[in-house]
Amino acid sequence: MSELELWQSMGVALAIGLLIGAERERAKPGGGSPGVRTFALIAVLGALAAQLPAVVAVALAGGAVLLVVVGYSWSRDPGMTSEAAAIATLGLGALTVTEPALAVGLAVAITVLLVSRESLHRFVRETVTDRERVDALKFFVAAFVVLPLLPTGHVGPYGVWVPQRIWLLVVLIIGIGWVGYVATRMLGTRRGLMVAGMAGGFVSGTATTGVMAAKFRRSEAPLRGALAGAVLASVGTLLQLALVISFVEPRVTVRLLPAVVLGSLVMVVEAWWLGRTPSMSDEPIEPAGRPFALVPALVLAGIISLVLPLAIWLEQRYGAVGSMAATAAGALADVHGASVAMASLVSAGTVSVGTAIVAIGAGLLTNTFSKVVVAAAAGGLRFAGALTLCFLPAVVVVGGCLAVA
Structure with a gap:
């Protein structure tokens, strides 16, 4: 991978993290869940891990997941949506190295899913x-x-x-x-x-x-x-x-x-x-x-x-x-x-x-x-x-x- 492609994948990963993180920041203000900065860092970490040796990559990804689990145990919010989104963002960050277009599309789809929380809950509980x-x-x-x-x-x-x-x-x-x-x-x-x-x-x-x-x-x-x-x-x-x-x-x-x-x-x-x-x-x-x-x-x-x-x-x-x-x-x-x-x-x-x-x-x-x-x-x-x-x-x-x- 050339230096230009490397910077492009990092930029796309950062944008994905900011996109999903911004939605989570607005959805759970003051709830103790990961926010916009955390999501951005997780996405960049995923892109970085995808370009390192396998042992180092597994260690970095495992550490990120562990931090998410620890954060959830301390969180006052009983839901797991933000934590699951954080792990997905880690994977999307890694995907930007090989399939940046697919990663962006999935990030948009995930964000739409997160934004549609109330509509989806109402549809499943009351409409169907x-x-x-x-x-x-x-x-x-x-x-x-x-x-x-x-x-x-x-x-x-x-x-x-x-x-x-x-x-x-x-x-x-x-x-x-x-x-x-x-x-x-x-x-x-x-x-x-x-x-x-x-x-x-x-x-x-x-x-x-x-x-x-x-x-x-x-x-x-x-x-x-x-x-x-x-x-x-x-x-x-x-x-x-x-x-x-x-x-x-x-x-x-x-x-x-x-x-x-x-x-x-x-x-x-x-x-x-x-x-x-x-x-x-x-x-x-x-x-x-x-x-x-x-x-x-x-x-x-x-x-x-x-x-x-x-x-x-x-x-x-x-x-x-x-x-x-x-x-x-x-x-x-x-x-x-x-x-x-x-x-x-x-x-x-x-x-x-x-x-x-x-x-x-x-x-x-x-x-x-x-x-x-x-x-x-x-x-x-x-x-x-x-x-x-x-x-x-x-x-x-x-x-x-x-x-x-």
């Missing part, structure tokens, strides 16, 4: 329900227990199934839906149909559309308000589609991005116009579905598993038209699963990016049709007709973007 805690445990089992145990090799017809990769996509779908669900829970259940529609779209766009339609039929929501929620649910579907596909094949996402951005913008403007009048229902509103619904996740895995070999077989037998037909049919049940399957075939080199774009466009069209059908069944022909008029501009914009992509 018992059902959501159980669902969270199921999600952690799916993500951190089941996922690592699944095979990573290619199996099944045409060798297109990779069990671990399919399950990873299922976990991602559930996780993204959880973000939308939590957004509504943190904002409160009386924030309006628009918030519920947008968040519910990440959980299930079609289910959310049905919920909005049913609220209109039962006179629990005005027509314009329910339409705004249903339109924003489709925005959530588009954004989730682009995000999930980016994990599978970024080239497809790049080609889809203009359609996703412009189509979402059109629907957001429509929802804003619809939501101006009248005011939204003041009744408690929850996102459709559960935050960690495993059954829809398993359905998604089944759709992906079926569409992958079906698309290859149809493409071999009927060419690109066959792949598009398979994707369009799969999208009637779930547009994400069918689109991810097509993106996976692009990643494997089985189909071209252009074919995938057209197939995903066909899937979006059939999925939009299924939402209209659900809206008619749950809310009546008046609601379905109004929703169709709202969808038409976005369909034209998305179709035009995909045509030139």
Whole structure:
């Protein structure tokens, strides 16, 4: 390491210590816990230890941890947050020697976590329900227990199934839906149909559309308000589609991005116009579905598993038209699963990016049709007709973007 790099790592470590230490200083004034100067020294000590022989480094780090433990024993504060943050700062200081950018990012994340103390405590104690805690445990089992145990090799017809990769996509779908669900829970259940529609779209766009339609039929929501929620649910579907596909094949996402951005913008403007009048229902509103619904996740895995070999077989037998037909049919049940399957075939080199774009466009069209059908069944022909008029501009914009992509 050059002298310049050495001074840079020391400077970054000092900045990290000052950042975290300043937050701790303000959070616990006069509490006897480590303050801004102590945190700065600990971070610099970590950076220094990372550049010394292993025996000396262990001695320095052990001494710093010992001082933190002794300080905690003398502290009048029963909590351990500051002491844990001090040890983390020691590690971040050492990390600045090899990965300064990562160290800074983690330092900012830790500071945000520390600043959000009251909000996090209130959310865990008052906002999260018992059902959501159980669902969270199921999600952690799916993500951190089941996922690592699944095979990573290619199996099944045409060798297109990779069990671990399919399950990873299922976990991602559930996780993204959880973000939308939590957004509504943190904002409160009386924030309006628009918030519920947008968040519910990440959980299930079609289910959310049905919920909005049913609220209109039962006179629990005005027509314009329910339409705004249903339109924003489709925005959530588009954004989730682009995000999930980016994990599978970024080239497809790049080609889809203009359609996703412009189509979402059109629907957001429509929802804003619809939501101006009248005011939204003041009744408690929850996102459709559960935050960690495993059954829809398993359905998604089944759709992906079926569409992958079906698309290859149809493409071999009927060419690109066959792949598009398979994707369009799969999208009637779930547009994400069918689109991810097509993106996976692009990643494997089985189909071209252009074919995938057209197939995903066909899937979006059939999925939009299924939402209209659900809206008619749950809310009546008046609601379905109004929703169709709202969808038409976005369909034209998305179709035009995909045509030139």
